[in-house]
Amino acid sequence: xxxxxxxxxxxxxxxxxxxxxxxxxxxxxxxxxxxxxxxxxxxxxxxxxxxxxxxxxxxxxxxxxxxxxxxxxxxxxxxxxxxxxxxxxxxxxxxxxxxxxxxxxxxxxxxxxxxxxxxxxxxxxxxxxxxxxxxxxxx
Amino acid sequence: xxxxxxxxxxxxxxxxxxxxxxxxxxxxxxxxxxxxxxxxxxxxxxxxxxxxxxxxxxxxxxxxxxxxxxxxxxxxxxxxxxxxxxxxxxxxxxxxxxxxxxxxxxxxxxxxxxxxxxxxxxxxxxxxxxxxxxxxxxxxxxxxxxxxxxxxxxxxxxxxxxxxxxxxxxxxxxxxxxxxxxxxxxxxxxxxxxxxxxxxxxxxxxxxxxxxxxxxxxxxxxxxxxxxxxxxxxxxxxxxxxxxxxxxxxxxxxxxxxxxxxxxxxxxxxxxxxxxxxxxxxxxxxxxxxxxxxxxxxxxxxxxxxxxxxxxxxxxxxxxxxxxxxxxxxxxxxxxxxxxxxxxxxxxxxxxx
Amino acid sequence: xxxxxxxxxxxxxxxxxxxxxxxxxxxxxxxxxxxxxxxxxxxxxxxxxxxxxxxxxxxxxxxxxxxxxxxxxxxxxxxxxxxxxxxxxxxxxxxxxxxxxxxxxxxxxxxxxxxxxxxxxxxxxxxxxxxxxxxxxxxxxxxxxxxxxxxxxxxxxxxxxxxxxxxxxxxxxxxxxxxxxxxxxxxxxxxxxxxxxxxxxxxxxxxxxxxxxxxxxxxxxxxxxxxxxxxxxxxxxxxxxxxxxxxxxxxxxxxxxxxxxxxxxxxxxxxxxxxxxxxxxxxxxxxxxxxxxxxxxxxxxxxxxxxxxxxxxxxxxxxxxxxxxxxxxxxxxxxxxxxxxxxxxxxxxxxxxxxxxxxxxxxxxxxxxxxxxxxxxxxx
Ligand SMILES: [Zn+2]
Numbered sequence: 001x002x003x004x005x006x007x008x009x010x011x012x013x014x015x016x017x018x019x020x021x022x023x024x025x026x027x028x029x030x031x032x033x034x035x036x037x038x039x040x041x042x043x044x045x046x047x048x049x050x051x052x053x054x055x056x057x058x059x060x061x062x063x064x065x066x067x068x069x070x071x072x073x074x075x076x077x078x079x080x081x082x083x084x085x086x087x088x089x090x091x092x093x094x095x096x097x098x099x100x101x102x103x104x105x106x107x108x109x110x111x112x113x114x115x116x117x118x119x120x121x122x123x124x125x126x127x128x129x130x131x132x133x134x135x136x137x138x139x
Numbered sequence: 140x141x142x143x144x145x146x147x148x149x150x151x152x153x154x155x156x157x158x159x160x161x162x163x164x165x166x167x168x169x170x171x172x173x174x175x176x177x178x179x180x181x182x183x184x185x186x187x188x189x190x191x192x193x194x195x196x197x198x199x200x201x202x203x204x205x206x207x208x209x210x211x212x213x214x215x216x217x218x219x220x221x222x223x224x225x226x227x228x229x230x231x232x233x234x235x236x237x238x239x240x241x242x243x244x245x246x247x248x249x250x251x252x253x254x255x256x257x258x259x260x261x262x263x264x265x266x267x268x269x270x271x272x273x274x275x276x277x278x279x280x281x282x283x284x285x286x287x288x289x290x291x292x293x294x295x296x297x298x299x300x301x302x303x304x305x306x307x308x309x310x311x312x313x314x315x316x317x318x319x320x321x322x323x324x325x326x327x328x329x330x331x332x333x334x335x336x337x338x339x340x341x342x343x344x345x346x347x348x349x350x351x352x353x354x355x356x357x358x359x360x361x362x363x364x365x366x367x368x369x370x371x372x373x374x375x376x377x378x379x380x381x382x383x384x385x386x387x388x389x390x391x392x393x394x395x396x397x398x399x400x401x402x403x404x405x406x407x408x409x410x411x412x413x414x415x416x417x418x419x420x421x422x423x424x425x426x427x428x429x430x431x432x433x434x435x436x437x438x439x440x441x442x443x444x445x446x447x448x449x450x451x452x453x454x455x456x457x458x459x460x461x462x463x464x465x466x467x468x469x470x471x472x473x474x475x476x477x478x479x480x481x482x483x484x485x486x487x488x489x490x491x492x
Numbered sequence: 493x494x495x496x497x498x499x500x501x502x503x504x505x506x507x508x509x510x511x512x513x514x515x516x517x518x519x520x521x522x523x524x525x526x527x528x529x530x531x532x533x534x535x536x537x538x539x540x541x542x543x544x545x546x547x548x549x550x551x552x553x554x555x556x557x558x559x560x561x562x563x564x565x566x567x568x569x570x571x572x573x574x575x576x577x578x579x580x581x582x583x584x585x586x587x588x589x590x591x592x593x594x595x596x597x598x599x600x601x602x603x604x605x606x607x608x609x610x611x612x613x614x615x616x617x618x619x620x621x622x623x624x625x626x627x628x629x630x631x632x633x634x635x636x637x638x639x640x641x642x643x644x645x646x647x648x649x650x651x652x653x654x655x656x657x658x659x660x661x662x663x664x665x666x667x668x669x670x671x672x673x674x675x676x677x678x679x680x681x682x683x684x685x686x687x688x689x690x691x692x693x694x695x696x697x698x699x700x701x702x703x704x705x706x707x708x709x710x711x712x713x714x715x716x717x718x719x720x721x722x723x724x725x726x727x728x729x730x731x732x733x734x735x736x737x738x739x740x741x742x743x744x745x746x747x748x749x750x751x752x753x754x755x756x757x758x759x760x761x762x763x764x765x766x767x768x769x770x771x772x773x774x775x776x777x778x779x780x781x782x783x784x785x786x787x788x789x790x791x792x793x794x795x796x797x798x799x800x801x802x803x804x805x806x807x808x809x810x811x812x813x814x815x816x817x818x819x820x821x822x823x824x825x826x827x828x829x830x831x832x833x834x835x836x837x838x839x840x841x842x843x844x845x846x847x848x849x850x851x852x853x854x855x856x857x858x859x860x861x862x863x864x865x866x867x868x869x870x871x872x
Contacts, residue, residue, distance in 0.1 A: 009623065017619060022240040038620055038735050064641075064739070066633035067686035068625060072610035075625040077490055078190055083626050085634050085733070093734040095621050099189065100157045102476070103686070108641055116199040116240055117191040120623055123491060128227055129623065130195065130236065135157075138470055 009120065014129045021131030024114055026056040026092050035090045058114040059137065060088040067103045074120065082106055086134055100135035111137040142367055144322060146267045147315035148452070149276065150209025150305040150461065153424035153468035154200035155298075155411050158187040159475045160483045162295050168480040169290060176295055181385020185298040185412025187478060188284045189486050194223040195233050197301035197417075198282035199240045205278070206241065207465035209305035211313070213241045216305070217275030218248040220265050222258025222416040224334070225284045226251060237280065248277075255332060256283075256381055257442020259302065259416040264322060264448055266306050274310040278303060283415035288340035289489070296384055298412025302420035314457035316427060317436070319450055323364040325356055326446030333444065343443075349387075352445045357381065357391045360447035361439045368451045372396040376434040379405030379422035381441035383413045391439075404429045405438075410472055421468065423452075428467040430454045493868070494591075494715040495524035496830040497702035501668040501818030503601045504698040509536065509543040512700035513552045513597040520593075520702040527704070527714050530589035532556075532563035533580050535572035535596040537822035539565065541611050542602040552595065569615045570771060572596065573701070573825020574726070574855030574864025580705045581724040590710035596823030597700040608696055612821075615858035617732040629693055629772065631859045633685035635739050636774040640687065642740070642789065647687075649792030650773040651678035654691045654815055656795075657770065660802050661812025663842035666827070668697050668818030692773040694813075699820030701827045717837040722756035722850070723867040725749075731861045742782040744863040745854055749783050752852070756867040760784060763867075764848035765835060766806060767828045769856040770813040779854055780808070802845065810835065810845050825855035829866060836870045 009017075019025055020039065028035045031048035037056070042049060065084040068075070075081065082098040084106070098106055099115060112134040119131040161184040163173040177183065188197065198221060206213060221234045234249040248269060252261045259281020266279035280303045287297030307313050331352035334341035357380060365371065372378070378401045380388035385408050392402055405422035414421055419440040426436055436452040484490065497520030504512060513534070521527075532553050539548035549563035568575035573596040580592040600608055609629075613622040616631060639645060655675055661667035673691060681690035711718045727747035733739045753759070766785060770776035777791040785806065786794050794800060800808035811817050811831040814824060832851040834840040853866040 018239060023242060036735065038617070038732055044730070044735065064634040064638040066630045066637065066688075067683070068627060068630050069682070069686070070609055070627070070629065070684045071606065071625060072613050072622075072627060073604075073606040074610060076606060077485060077488075078625065081625055083624060083630055083634070085638075085739070095624050095626055095732075095734055097191075097624055099191065100474075100476075108637070116196050116203075117189075118193060118196060119191070120625075126228060128193075128195075130240065133191065133624075138466060138474060 009122070009127070009129050011127060014127060021119065021129070024056050024058065024132050026054050026090065027051050028054045035092050037092045037094050056092055057089045060086040060112055060134070062098070062106060062108055062110040062112060063087045063093065064108060065098060065106050084112070084134060086112060097133045098135070099133050105136070113137045143320055144267065144271060145309060146270060146319040147307045147311070147313065148304055148317045148319065149211060149307045149313050149315065150205045151303070151316065151424050151427045152201045152204025152208060152465060153300065153302045153421045153471065154197055154204065155186045155300040155471045156188045156192055156197065157474055157476050158189060158486060159184045159477050160187050160480065161477060164480055165295055180295055182296060182409040182412060184410065184477070185296055186300055186414070187483055187486055188299040190488060192284065192299070193227045194225045194282040194284050194301070195227045195236050197284065197299060198233070198237050198280045198303065201282065201301035201303040202237060202241055202278065202280065204465045205303040205305055208461045210464070211276055211305055214244050215276055216243050216247060216278050217273070218266055218269045218277035219243060220250050220252055220262035220277070221280045221282065222252040222254070222262035223282050224253055224255055224258060224415055225286065254446065255442035255444050256383070256415045256418055257440050257446055257448060259418070259420045260440035260448040263304060263420070264324065267319060267322065270306050270308045274308060276305060276307045276311050278305055281416040281420040283417055285413060285415040286340050291340070293343065296413040298414045300411055300414035300417040300421050302417045302424045314460070315455045316458040316461045317452045317454045319452050321364060321368045321451035323360055323367060323449045324446060325360040325363065327356070329445035331443045331445055348443065352443060353383065353387055353441050354391060354394065356445050356447040357439050357441050358394055360449040361395050361437065364449035364451060370451070374435055375401055375437045377401055377405055377426045377430060377436045379419050379426060379436070379438045381419045381439065382406060382408035382422065385409045407472065424468045427458065428462060428469065430458060432456045432458060493703060493719040493721060493833050494706045494711040495520055495704040496833055497523070498666050498830055499700050500666045501697045501699040501820055501827070505601065507698070509539060509545065509548070509597055509599045510552055510555050512599065512698065513595050514555050516595060516700040516702040517556050520704060524704060524714055528591050529558055529561055529593045531583060531592045532558060532561055533566050533576040533592065533594045534563060535566045535576035535594065535822045535826060536598055537567060537569060537572050538598060538600065538611055542599050568862050569857030570819065570821040570824055571855045571857030571862050571864050572822040573827065574853070574866065575825070575862065577703060577705070577825065577829055577866065578724045578726050578864050581721055584705055584707055591704065591706045594703045594705065594826055595700065596826030598820035598822045599698045600696045600820060601698050605696060620732050620734060627685060628858070629685040629688055631733060632772040632774050633688045634733065635778065636687050639740055639774060639777065645792045648675060649795050650692055651675045653773045653776055653795050654678055656801055657809060657813045657815035660810050660843060661816030664811040664817060665841070667812045667816055668695055669812070669816040688772060694771045694815050694819035697818035697820040699818060699823045699827065701823050701830045703826055703830055718871045719833045719836045720869045720871050721866060722758065722869045723752035725751040725755060726862065726864045727751070728862045729860055733859055740778060742778050742856065742860040742863065744860050745779055745782040745856060745865070748863045748865040752865040752867050758850055758867060763850050763852045765810060765832070765845050765851040766808045767832050767851060767853040768808060768813070769854050770809060770815050771819055775856065779856065783854060807845050811843050825864060828853050828855055832868050836868055
């Protein structure tokens, strides 16, 4: 049976977004130095238009997390999966799946690091969106 | 000494996914005697990639470790070659995805290699040629999420992993961890194992994969190389063979006159299974994680179809410092979550029909 | 507000989206007659997705026989209803129109639950949230965990809120879940997005509601039951929760509330009934705090002391709220306002609150990306 997903990323979208997804690129206002993750043309803090890319590093901590038992169709076979609200070292927050651990092992404050994964895949065309997920930090 | 080359290994890195399935768990599913399989294959468990992992993602993880050791800025890399038989796309290069993920420059030589389990060392030899002929710093990767048909003996062993190496030459003027000094390849047309276009799982010729395929090529390549270099088995502190199961490399060692001690660090199959294109290269990663300056290493890969690449390496002073710069493979081998057969079926995307 | 039309929230297998819209219009006409309508706002979130229909507003206007009347669909997530009424309010305030019809209509049972979950995930950021498999419930679950962690809130408080909503819905003939639940049943319900349980979440619903807004003069001509919209305000917040300083503050709600209070010139203590957006129990708690009717992290104490029950001084959602009346996303805001209209005109029957004068209605979109706040008052 072929499956047609509703939430399918287009090839141009996958291509456009790959830089940020692959390398966890963030942004910083050149004027007020506010760092942020959501790509914008205007600084959310001081409204400056001068925004530059920054590296956010590969480590962070779990601020909050949830375990999804009722997933969207597209993520059915991944269920249950863990999603974290991760605070990166620069104070910037991102959403990402937490992998390589069991739900009961995740706690608020857990230290995590970036793992390069398949974020989503169009099972019909095979188009893959790669990007960041997080795993418990390996020491 | 003829044919001497001089390529530096500047960095190395290995990655194995966290999940494992044991031979016991698989044999239980099929009502088989686990002892029989453990004995026959000489392995306990194999690594299993998650649904969100493929040969590309494993390679990126191995490369990140490798880059830390090499202390090379990604933009300085001039070539990337990836050997795999489980490409994420049938048509669309894996090497370019990895290059983008690591931040490599677009002005590089890049290619995907396929030669069954020998694709990884094939990437290594092409990369060697590149850095010798054109200078610069190259990245060679072996990565696979190997496929084993349910109930097939391969199901017990087909694992997942990736190994990456950054190579340079004397022109790159960087601290070397080890030198690759000799190389020899031996290939013939031998149909011991193949996968038809469009098929999900490979076919193999069972016992035919043994003496006319694995042993013939492995032994020939190793002997010819040692003859060229002028070494004997006892000259090597470490030897690494392709390890499709736990028994073949032991038998090959015996045929060539190596002893068990020399296999200590390079034999990983019993814990992670056959990682195909990453197989012998992960053995090399493990050896480098544990080697001392002055050690001599013999690496012999094997790929069905069939052929073997043999390499003579000598460990350099730079290794001690580089070892400390990133996680050893052992961390990833010991980090594990064992899964049930049901969970394995789901992780290997067998639910998608 | 001069009149309304309603249909019970539920699973309307035999009714299409246009059918639902037409039915509530007929219900409205049966109360106020064939009145003049200058403009139609249709609030529907999933018209395109579940009913494969763009231009749903002109289609509906045509079906209602409203020849050549301009009609526009308003999409503001599950705040579509509140925002549509806000737009209608502005168009009357502008002096352009005397009579504007708002119809909220939604069909969510057209597809299986996992597809509906996928549709609702589109209320999240399509680049930074939903591609990771985050769902709307999952986002509120992230808020709930942080809330419970930060304020050491006992789980029963959320359960009690849900129990209260179900109790209220029993008396609301338009509610979807007209059955009481126990705390035990709440705890037994399955986890949807940990820590959220099924009974923390509003159900999947079909529904439609119609509301007629008029100028005071025209309203007096056509209706004896008028309710004044004393304030109609809307505000937005950082769209993605990753951009918010605190995920426990619904700034779109507090901002819209502030403006509504000053516009209406009323104080919180003058509000007799609260109609809040309890799409999830945690949404209710955060809403009550952002509206300033309870202190941060203290809502559970009030809930456990029945401070917000129907027979208290400040009833919350006397019709059962989104939790138990049901939550036909794009239509929900219109339901909230219609039920409040019924309360103020004494038409709420078994779910009537005694003699309310001012009702505050909060309707929120997505994770609080947008909020509409209305203050309604009885016309003495
Ligand atoms: Zn700024």
